[in-house]
Amino acid sequence: MNVAVVTVGDELLAGRTTDTNAAWLCERLAGRGVDVERVTTVPDRVGDIARVVNEYRAEYDAVIVTGGLGPTHDDLTMDGVAAALGRSVEEHDDALAWLEADGYTRDDLASGTAALPAGARALHNEPGVAPGAALEGVYVLPGVPSEMKAMFESIAEEFTGTPTYRERVVADEPESALLDRIAELRERFDVAVGSYPSESVRIELNGTDEATVAEAAAWLRERVDSP
CATH class of the missing domain: 3.30.70 (Alpha-Beta Plaits)
Structure with missing residues (x-):
């Protein structure tokens, strides 16, 4: 299995935040026998996210995208992934149900919190709020390291290869x-x-x-x- 990792964030490109997520994912994937063949950082722009995801999903077995999830103005990763896959972004019932089970009401949640690409499988964010998504070999994870790690562990069994x-x-x-x-x-x-x-x-x-x-x-x- 070969994989590309895409990290999203203007703060990564500006050097204000160290990209520990990519290093952790590479080590974890290598431990499962998976070949990581690309690590790319892109800005918080829908077009850049869509272009890179679309290119990589054609070349690799899976693409892991981390960062830029949530309802704020610069959380554009879901929009970029949806654009790459030709999907709309819409409220996800399963994601809402998980959040409500965690004690949130719809009135508590900012608009767009549970918006995912149409047809995606929602990935629950146990230590956080914003859900992730999986669709057509693209996995979208949070940028907060503790949230990213927990969410990856929930899907780790989907990444397998020859042990090295x-x-x-x-x-x-x-x-x-x-x-x-x-x-x-x-x-x-x-x-x-x-x-x-x-x-x-x-x-x-x-x-x-x-x-x-x-x-x-x-x-x-x-x-x-x-x-």
Whole structure:
């Protein structure tokens, strides 16, 4: 399964808010064996949201959109997703029923709180108010991290793939000095390799066979200088 993640918000693009949602989703999805192939941030504009969602839903098995839910003037994500799917936005009976069960009355809720793309499956927001939605492989989640995480966990079983196993090797050598050994590692073992230099070099190995990844990591550890 391959997935694209789209985060929505002018505040993300301005650097006023750190996009922790994308990092959390990528880690959680990778843990389920799902390949995240795109992470894109778009402004609070219906046209931008619609264009990116429409492009990605044609390319990937699922698109997760997070941010911009609710009834305020800059909460435009549902409108953008609806436009991408050619749907209208309308009040959702199930979402209203959940909110009423949580103790809200219709008079308590701002207009548009429970408005979702027509035909969408409502996703209940347990720790918050604004509901999410799922439709045609597009999943719309809140931007508040605690709400996003809780809502994703309620649908996590819908995201599955081949488990990937990972090992880390740390080398106290310049990255350039490791090139020959990394090349030999790739020839010997069916693993993907990434190297990330800092004070030392972190070498990440991953693959779909746990024993092969462990064997590759052991082989490399014997051939590098450890910190």
